Structures are given as structure tokens and as C-alpha cells.
Amino acid sequence: MATETASPVGEGDAFASAGLGDGRRLLRGAVGVAAFLVVWHAVSLTQDPFVLPSPVAVAGAFASELASGDMTAALSQSVRHWVPGTIAGTGLGVAAGVAFGWSRLLDDLTAPLVRTLRPVPPLALIGFAIAWFGINDWGAAFIIAVGAFWINFYAAYGAVEGVSEDLLDVGRTLGVRGDLDAVRSIVLPASLPGIMTGIRTGLGRCWMLVVASEIFGVPGVGREIIRASNNLRVDRAIAYILVLSLMYLLVDVAFRAVERRALAWRA
Amino acid sequence: MAGVNGSDAGDADDSPGRADGPPEPEAASVALDGVGKTYPGDGDGGAVRALDDVSFSVADGEFVCLVGPSGCGKTTLFRIAAGLTEATDGRVLLDGTEVTGPTTDMGVVFQEYHLFPWLTVAENVGFGLERSDRSPAEREARVDEMLDLVGLTEFRDAYPKSLSGGMKQRVAIARSLAVDPSLLLMDEPFGAVDAQTREMLQRELLDVWASTGKTVLFVTHDVAEAVTLADRVVVMAADPGRVREIVDVDVERPRERGDAAFAEYVGRVRELIGAGP
Numbered sequence: 001m002a003t004e005t006a007s008p009v010g011e012g013d014a015f016a017s018a019g020l021g022d023g024r025r026l027l028r029g030a031v032g033v034a035a036f037l038v039v040w041h042a043v044s045l046t047q048d049p050f051v052l053p054s055p056v057a058v059a060g061a062f063a064s065e066l067a068s069g070d071m072t073a074a075l076s077q078s079v080r081h082w083v084p085g086t087i088a089g090t091g092l093g094v095a096a097g098v099a100f101g102w103s104r105l106l107d108d109l110t111a112p113l114v115r116t117l118r119p120v121p122p123l124a125l126i127g128f129a130i131a132w133f134g135i136n137d138w139g140a141a142f143i144i145a146v147g148a149f150w151i152n153f154y155a156a157y158g159a160v161e162g163v164s165e166d167l168l169d170v171g172r173t174l175g176v177r178g179d180l181d182a183v184r185s186i187v188l189p190a191s192l193p194g195i196m197t198g199i200r201t202g203l204g205r206c207w208m209l210v211v212a213s214e215i216f217g218v219p220g221v222g223r224e225i226i227r228a229s230n231n232l233r234v235d236r237a238i239a240y241i242l243v244l245s246l247m248y249l250l251v252d253v254a255f256r257a258v259e260r261r262a263l264a265w266r267a
Numbered sequence: 268m269a270g271v272n273g274s275d276a277g278d279a280d281d282s283p284g285r286a287d288g289p290p291e292p293e294a295a296s297v298a299l300d301g302v303g304k305t306y307p308g309d310g311d312g313g314a315v316r317a318l319d320d321v322s323f324s325v326a327d328g329e330f331v332c333l334v335g336p337s338g339c340g341k342t343t344l345f346r347i348a349a350g351l352t353e354a355t356d357g358r359v360l361l362d363g364t365e366v367t368g369p370t371t372d373m374g375v376v377f378q379e380y381h382l383f384p385w386l387t388v389a390e391n392v393g394f395g396l397e398r399s400d401r402s403p404a405e406r407e408a409r410v411d412e413m414l415d416l417v418g419l420t421e422f423r424d425a426y427p428k429s430l431s432g433g434m435k436q437r438v439a440i441a442r443s444l445a446v447d448p449s450l451l452l453m454d455e456p457f458g459a460v461d462a463q464t465r466e467m468l469q470r471e472l473l474d475v476w477a478s479t480g481k482t483v484l485f486v487t488h489d490v491a492e493a494v495t496l497a498d499r500v501v502v503m504a505a506d507p508g509r510v511r512e513i514v515d516v517d518v519e520r521p522r523e524r525g526d527a528a529f530a531e532y533v534g535r536v537r538e539l540i541g542a543g544p
Contacts, residue, residue, distance in 0.1 A: 164381070166379065167383065169351050169375075169377075169381075170377070170383075172351070172368075172369035173350075173351070173369045173370075173371070173374070174371065174394050175395050175398035175399070175446065176398070177398075181398075185394075189383070189385040190383075190384075265385045265386075265387075265427075265428065266384070266428065267384075267428040
């Protein structure tokens, strides 16, 4: 009677949801998008293009920006902000969250600082970005890193706080000694689901911050959106917004695959 | 009044089970010596005396069950014995050495299993071995041996999420035994499984006990379980938690619940638990 609930591991139930049920969802999604495009197009016929360009105009702008090479250039510039900003912010945020979540001493020491700095929006730090890094890729990466930092800090902090005392007790009776051993062998794996959720949220937020990070003149996708808007080229602005959306989608799908694999043990 | 000498506290019919004289840590695998625990109040008094002067010992290879009414501090005593909670008074001696913190010489099994969900069955069992000085080959052999002991060899690569409660508890027992402790401490280990599984696990535990010769201190609120398993049953009283009496269970194993002698012991222990403060 005990065995019937048990099943050998390693089956691809991560992909079970990618079967038939998913086909229907995709179809419905496609219908929703088509309906949205039709409504958009209908409304755009009644408006000036600088108020609402038609989806056809946006597609045209997308194609011409892509063909001219401007879009890929802007994207590669933004990637140079996004990648180091996201990596640095995520790494530092997770490390600080785990350390402060685990150590009462560190938490007490830093709590006032953390609460003071937390509500500062990354955008408000543009002055520091310029002063410390200059109007360049590093300045933009800094803005993105700040955004990634806080999301990951709080996700990791909360996840570590939620680690069961009982698991730590079990570990101690099995020879776990000292903070490093406890963090490495119990705290980190036990809080991994929460940390992963933080990383995933942060990855998306960092694409949003690409716009903010380029607002002070660093070239990239964000800069193109701001410039197109200033020139009332709404079709171009939307085309570049789509680039951010596509990048977010790509990264999110990739990360979810990693997450599923890393958390295969989860119920 | 403090000391209970394990070897002669046995005459349960007419002795109070609290014979005078010091415990004999040399002969005992584990001895509790005047253990007390007071939880401080919140300023305006209200300190709670959870345990008061608890003394008894468990001899090498002996199986002792600890029973008592709810609130008698069984779990606190268990945690103190395991070195997970500090006693306010007294001490715990493991083979004559004072216990000051958790040690791999005591295997601990909790009611809620507390398996590491991110590790497979085999990795859970091998967790403590990773911190031992055994070679990887020795560790693997030990894990195989433990899995075989609890009958879970075919589930070695499964994650805990896919196991039933009874199987999880078998993994937890194998995990605690893997590092070869001299004492097994168990806190209501079968309290979370159905009755049928519980009886099966009890039989299995007795087999493991017989084949490994471990000393076992087993906390339970189930009197029939205690009488089924134990050489001696330590009956506790509440407010404050203390030893009321130690009952020698003088029945041959395997014990049948239908036996008159079995029923008599169960009745006697129940009476002691229900006797009020």
C-alpha cells in the first residue's frame, strides 16, 4: 500500500504540460492576438499615425529598422548593459540576501541602511551612474544592477528566513557544523525555489530597466524608444518596445527551462 | 529522590520506580541526570517549569519508551537528550560523556521525517556520511546496506516527494543509522502514519534494533506502542514534567496485543498516565 504513490524519478512530467492541453492554449492565444490586432487596426484607421499607428505601419517600421541594421545594433548595445547589470545585480542581491537572511548580526547591522535605500528607485540614481561611471555602458549597467539587486535581495532574504529549523536540526545531528556548512548544504538548497523566483522576476524587471538606464543618453533599444517618441515616430517606438518584449520572452522561457530542471525535486 | 538506577528500577509492581542512588553512566549508554528546564516568563513572572529533576538511564542495547500526558515535556526532554535544546539544570551523559550539543553518536528521528526534499533517497541516507572520514566507495556501500535494511533499494534515486509517509520514515531511520550512532533517539516517529503502516514500522524497527544492537530511546504518546516496543517504559507526569514511574515490560517478543499480560501492562501504564499530578 505504501508503494503505489511512489514513482521512479526522472520522468519528463516537466514536459507533460507541453502536450495536447498546451496546443489548445496556444491556439486560444493566437486567436486573442489576432482579435487584438484587428481591433487595433480598426481603431488606428480613425487616428493620426502619431497617436496610434496601425499594426501594419509598426510591422513596416520593424522590418525597415531590422533591415537597416539599426535594430540589431541597438539591441547589441542594450545587451551590453543588460548582461553585466543583471549578472552583477543578481549575484550581489542573492549573496547579500542569503548572508543577511542567515546572520542575525549582519541583519541587525544593516537593517537601518537597507530600509533607507530600499525605496530609492533606480531612476533616481542616474546622477550617481553618471558621476561614478560616466555616460557609457557601465553607467547604464549600474542602473539595471540596482533594480536586479533589490528584487533578488528580498527574494533570497525571505527564502532563507523561511528555511525550516527542523531541517537545520536534522543537519546538526548528522554532523553539519558551522555557518558555511549549514548554508552550503541546507540553507541554499532549501531556499533555492524562492531564490529562483527572485531571479526570474529580476530578469524581466531588468529588461524594463533598459529604457530607464539609457534615458541619459547611452545608446541602445531604450534610447531608440525615447528618441522615436520624441520625434512622434510612434510606429518605431512600438517596434523597439516589441524588441524588449521579445527579449524578455526569450530569456524567460530559457530560464523557466533551467528552473524546472534545477527544481525537479519539488512536489 | 533524584536518581533512578536503570538496573533496579524494574520491580514495577511495588516500587515507585525511583530508587535512590546515583545513576551509573559507565554502564549506561545514555543517562539523564537531574535534567530540568525552565522557560523564562515575559518579564512579569510566568516562568514555566517544563521539566523538573528528570533522571533515568538507558543501558547499552536497551529499548526504552518515554510516555506521558500531553504537556509533560516529552519532546523538550527528547530535544535536550539530542543536544538540540539546552537544559536549565542537570546533564545528559552519553557513555559517560556530557552532551553539550548535537553529535553524530546519536541518531535522531523526528515525527515529521524532515527529509531533505532536494536530495534523492540515497543522497538523504548518505548525507551524514559525507561528513565522515569514509572513502566514497565505503559511503556508497554503507548507503546500499542501509537501503537494504529498510527495504528501499529500488527507490534509491527517487525524491522524497514521491514517497508515502511510511517510506519517508524508513528513509529517515536509514539516514540516522547510516553514520552508525550508538544511540537512536526517536520522537513519535510513527505518529504521522496510518495504523496499519505504524504496526509494520514497529515490527521493522524491532528487527533493525535486533540486528544492529543499538540503544533506543523512543518517545510516544501511544501506550500500546510503548508496551509493544520497550524493555522499559518511562512514564512521565505533567506540571512540571517529571518521571512518575518506570515500568519493566516483562513480556517475550514478539508481543501479541491480544495477550493478557500485554493488556495488563497497557492498563497499568494508562492508569499511571491518568493518575493526575
